[in-house]
Amino acid sequence: MAGSATIKHVAKEAGVSVATVSRVMNKSALVAEGTRQVVLEVAARLGYTPHGAARSLITNRTSTVGVLLPDLYGEFFSEVIRGIDQTARREGYHVIVSSSHSDQQDLESALRSMWGRVDGLILMIPDIRVAGIASQLPDGFPVVLMNCAGDTNGHDAISIANYEGAYSMVQHLIGKGHRRIAIIKGADKNYDANERLRGYRAALRDAALPGEAALEVAGDFSEASGYDAASGLARLDPRPTAIFAFNDAMAVGALSAIREARLRVPEDIAVAGFDDIPMARYVEPPLSSVHVDISALGARAATLLLGAIQHPNGRENRREIVPTALVVRRSCGS
Amino acid sequence: MAGSATIKHVAKEAGVSVATVSRVMNKSALVAEGTRQVVLEVAARLGYTPHGAARSLITNRTSTVGVLLPDLYGEFFSEVIRGIDQTARREGYHVIVSSSHSDQQDLESALRSMWGRVDGLILMIPDIRVAGIASQLPDGFPVVLMNCAGDTNGHDAISIANYEGAYSMVQHLIGKGHRRIAIIKGADKNYDANERLRGYRAALRDAALPGEAALEVAGDFSEASGYDAASGLARLDPRPTAIFAFNDAMAVGALSAIREARLRVPEDIAVAGFDDIPMARYVEPPLSSVHVDISALGARAATLLLGAIQHPNGRENRREIVPTALVVRRSCGS
DNA sequence: GCAGAAAATGTAAACGTTTACAGCGCCCTC
DNA sequence: GAGGGCGCTGTAAACGTTTACATTTTCTGC
Numbered sequence: 001m002a003g004s005a006t007i008k009h010v011a012k013e014a015g016v017s018v019a020t021v022s023r024v025m026n027k028s029a030l031v032a033e034g035t036r037q038v039v040l041e042v043a044a045r046l047g048y049t050p051h052g053a054a055r056s057l058i059t060n061r062t063s064t065v066g067v068l069l070p071d072l073y074g075e076f077f078s079e080v081i082r083g084i085d086q087t088a089r090r091e092g093y094h095v096i097v098s099s100s101h102s103d104q105q106d107l108e109s110a111l112r113s114m115w116g117r118v119d120g121l122i123l124m125i126p127d128i129r130v131a132g133i134a135s136q137l138p139d140g141f142p143v144v145l146m147n148c149a150g151d152t153n154g155h156d157a158i159s160i161a162n163y164e165g166a167y168s169m170v171q172h173l174i175g176k177g178h179r180r181i182a183i184i185k186g187a188d189k190n191y192d193a194n195e196r197l198r199g200y201r202a203a204l205r206d207a208a209l210p211g212e213a214a215l216e217v218a219g220d221f222s223e224a225s226g227y228d229a230a231s232g233l234a235r236l237d238p239r240p241t242a243i244f245a246f247n248d249a250m251a252v253g254a255l256s257a258i259r260e261a262r263l264r265v266p267e268d269i270a271v272a273g274f275d276d277i278p279m280a281r282y283v284e285p286p287l288s289s290v291h292v293d294i295s296a297l298g299a300r301a302a303t304l305l306l307g308a309i310q311h312p313n314g315r316e317n318r319r320e321i322v323p324t325a326l327v328v329r330r331s332c333g334s
Numbered sequence: 335m336a337g338s339a340t341i342k343h344v345a346k347e348a349g350v351s352v353a354t355v356s357r358v359m360n361k362s363a364l365v366a367e368g369t370r371q372v373v374l375e376v377a378a379r380l381g382y383t384p385h386g387a388a389r390s391l392i393t394n395r396t397s398t399v400g401v402l403l404p405d406l407y408g409e410f411f412s413e414v415i416r417g418i419d420q421t422a423r424r425e426g427y428h429v430i431v432s433s434s435h436s437d438q439q440d441l442e443s444a445l446r447s448m449w450g451r452v453d454g455l456i457l458m459i460p461d462i463r464v465a466g467i468a469s470q471l472p473d474g475f476p477v478v479l480m481n482c483a484g485d486t487n488g489h490d491a492i493s494i495a496n497y498e499g500a501y502s503m504v505q506h507l508i509g510k511g512h513r514r515i516a517i518i519k520g521a522d523k524n525y526d527a528n529e530r531l532r533g534y535r536a537a538l539r540d541a542a543l544p545g546e547a548a549l550e551v552a553g554d555f556s557e558a559s560g561y562d563a564a565s566g567l568a569r570l571d572p573r574p575t576a577i578f579a580f581n582d583a584m585a586v587g588a589l590s591a592i593r594e595a596r597l598r599v600p601e602d603i604a605v606a607g608f609d610d611i612p613m614a615r616y617v618e619p620p621l622s623s624v625h626v627d628i629s630a631l632g633a634r635a636a637t638l639l640l641g642a643i644q645h646p647n648g649r650e651n652r653r654e655i656v657p658t659a660l661v662v663r664r665s666c667g668s
Numbered sequence: 669g670c671a672g673a674a675a676a677t678g679t680a681a682a683c684g685t686t687t688a689c690a691g692c693g694c695c696c697t698c
Numbered sequence: 699g700a701g702g703g704c705g706c707t708g709t710a711a712a713c714g715t716t717t718a719c720a721t722t723t724t725c726t727g728c
Binding site: 352390394 | 705708709714
């Protein structure tokens with residue numbers, strides 16, 4: 001295929017003006033059926049495809065949304081992009097992603113280089129230290145913040161019901177009779193992790209159970225960190241009777257560590273995770289978790305963004321929260 | 335921030351011509367240090383960022399690479415994008431992704447709408463039925479085919495050592511004394527799955543072992559399909575002594591099914607997977623697998639593509655294969 | 669047949685850049 | 699003091715579209 005044909009080539013070949021070709025391609029204005037046929041035939045023969053950049057320049061629309069993500073591992077990333085992409089594509093939008101942004105510097109330059117290439121942005125900045133960057137954006141530029149800390153200062157925002165999810169899991173464990181419930185925290189300074197921590201502590205407080213520093217151990221969302229954390233917890237005396245890992249990957253690592261310590265799940269130690277990844281039901285024992293519909297998170301974010309793009313007049317800023325659901329399986333003694 | 339400033343605004347405000355501003359921004363031509371300072375100061379004050387589309391239009395470069403993916407689940411997607419994105423960004427390129435393409439129709443329209451927005455494409459079309467689409471592309475347009483079937487007709491290609499990986503795993507199992515080795519195949523018409531199947535059969539043949547239709551059962555790369563497949567296999571009489579699932583997700587499903595059938599792994603049935611996802615070592619028993627460095631696959635693809643973009647003169651078409659490594663753990667009796 | 673409206677098409681400006689070319693000072697050299 | 703080179707800057711065309719407006723063609727009703 002040629003592929004390098006421009007609208008002018010088509011116009012010349014079809015014996016019409018560029019305006020007519022443009023009208024045909026946009027199936028908009030009223031153009032005689034005969035002409036239309038000729039133009040379409042020529043366009044097909046020449047393999048003509050409108051040039052995206054030229055089009056964006058004049059229309060001031062790129063039909064593209066940008067997504068800025070931190071350095072994410074595992075299925076989360078996949079799922080959230082899937083949700084965004086499917087929703088966006090249904091409305092005729094592209095998705096341009098840029099991932100693995102750690103520091104502010106990095107983020108800013110990624111942000112700038114997207115200027116003029118996207119009609120709006122979905123920003124996922126779970127590290128609360130750099131969340132302030134959102135204010136650097138042009139006024140009135142459509143932005144949706146995803147899993148970001150508190151003040152959304154003038155932007156739409158969406159997040160997961162971290163607090164509620166963690167709260168309900170801990171409440172469930174307490175209901176099962178557990179009194180010493182340990183947690184494996186997520187990455188430091190991470191918004192979601194902090195919210196889950198708040199939920200955990202609130203549930204303890206509401207049940208009049210004492211917190212205990214030794215029961216709150218650090219993790220970084222990886223299987224290995226869950227393994228390490230649980231190894232330590234298993235040696236504690238008195239031992240916790242339950243371990244709530246702030247994601248499933250760490251929970252799986254914990255299961256492995258507990259097994260090696262020759263303890264039984266859930267009899268000696270109950271285990272729970274967060275996310276409910278597909279694999280959760282297939283590990284041994286099947287893992288209790290807080291179910292999160294991640295692709296829905298992406299889809300909702302995209303919907304929010306497209307709304308903001310298509311109706312730029314000062315809408316109220318919305319903050320949406322996608323709900324979680326408690327999934328009880330054998331790992332905490334269902 | 336304003337964000338809507340154009341080069342003209344900056345030029346006027348700084349009392350110079352647009353050409354000078356352009357030169358400053360591209361830090362290319364030699365411009366007097368004094369002028370440079372003034373322009374930079376004004377640009378910063380006005381929050382000026384060059385308009386991507388306008389720039390691409392004139393330079394005919396978008397600094398963006400496109401990635402077309404099928405409907406992918408799990409970590410594969412994440413990892414491959416990570417590899418691509420990191421490599422591309424290092425060279426100053428953006429990545430625009432479009433996923434979840436099932437049929438040819440869908441793929442074609444996605445392809446067209448990227449025209450003029452990308453300098454090159456990474457195409458992952460594992461479904462061998464639509465692989466022919468690559469020939470629809472403009473001549474000389476940089477393209478890298480990823481995990482695609484055979485004839486790369488004029489394009490660079492990269493894939494995983496599926497055949498070799500599967501071969502070596504089966505060879506290992508045979509070496510362990512297994513004679514009835516079942517497999518759980520991947521999605522039908524999937525290139526990788528077919529290659530792994532070839533590897534399996536070749537290994538059997540080379541060891542003079544008979545194939546058997548009942549030992550080759552269908553799967554679709556999901557945990558659930560692995561579970562179902564293994565349930566069936568466990569009821570077979572005589573039972574296979576080993577099950578090789580064509581990815582780890584199915585292997586985990588299989589472990590779960592075998593456990594429910596009250597059989598032991600690896601004593602009654604050994605199990606092996608493909609991919610070596612991070613979780614493989616944490617399941618019970620730790621899963622033997624064929625290790626694949628997926629992000630390296632993405633990174634190599636990006637490198638290949640950037641090479642083709644930057645040196646458009648007719649290079650030889652390359653076909654790269656990223657190697658796999660056998661990882662033996664307890665699930666097949668290490 | 670004709671005026672006038674409606675339908676179809678063409679003309680040209682605009683979008684925000686980059687860049688070839690031209691122009692202007694200025695200094696150096698003879 | 700004229701000529702030439704050099705360093706810096708400006709002018710304007712070009713990239714491939716869309717679209718307001720102008721123009722031509724075709725109807726319509728009388």
